[in-house]
Amino acid sequence: MRWSFKSCMHLLSAGVLLSALSGCGGDVPSGDPAMSVEEQAAANSQAELKALLESVASSGEAGSALAGVESSIQSLSLDDSVKQKLLKDYEQLNSATEPEKVKSIAQRMAGQL
Numbered sequence: 001m002r003w004s005f006k007s008c009m010h011l012l013s014a015g016v017l018l019s020a021l022s023g024c025g026g027d028v029p030s031g032d033p034a035m036s037v038e039e040q041a042a043a044n045s046q047a048e049l050k051a052l053l054e055s056v057a058s059s060g061e062a063g064s065a066l067a068g069v070e071s072s073i074q075s076l077s078l079d080d081s082v083k084q085k086l087l088k089d090y091e092q093l094n095s096a097t098e099p100e101k102v103k104s105i106a107q108r109m110a111g112q113l
Helices: 005-021 037-059 069-075 080-095 099-112
Strands: none
Touching: 037 069, 037 099, 069 080, 080 099
16 A cells, blocks of 8 residues: 555644644643633633644645534634634635645634634
8 A cells, every 4th residue: 555645644634633632732731720621621622723723734735634623613712703704714724725725724724823
């Protein structure tokens, strides 16, 4: 079986997503007594989504790496205008086929988080 670059990138993206979902490398310390459990979970979710978008921005490959992104955006505790902008950008990202366009949109989205 021969591995193509695209297959390797999808595998790498899946690995990054799994690492992010398992809580590796979160920006918020898990034992911060000043934050409630809900606030910590929201901050971790936002950090995980940002890490995923940064990974997509680096590779220029979206595809299956975007699974769950829309629901993650909707579940974040963000200002409605920011959330709507992210959802609009997500639609563009999900339909983008050119790697440079994918990189640009994913980078813009990560910057909003």
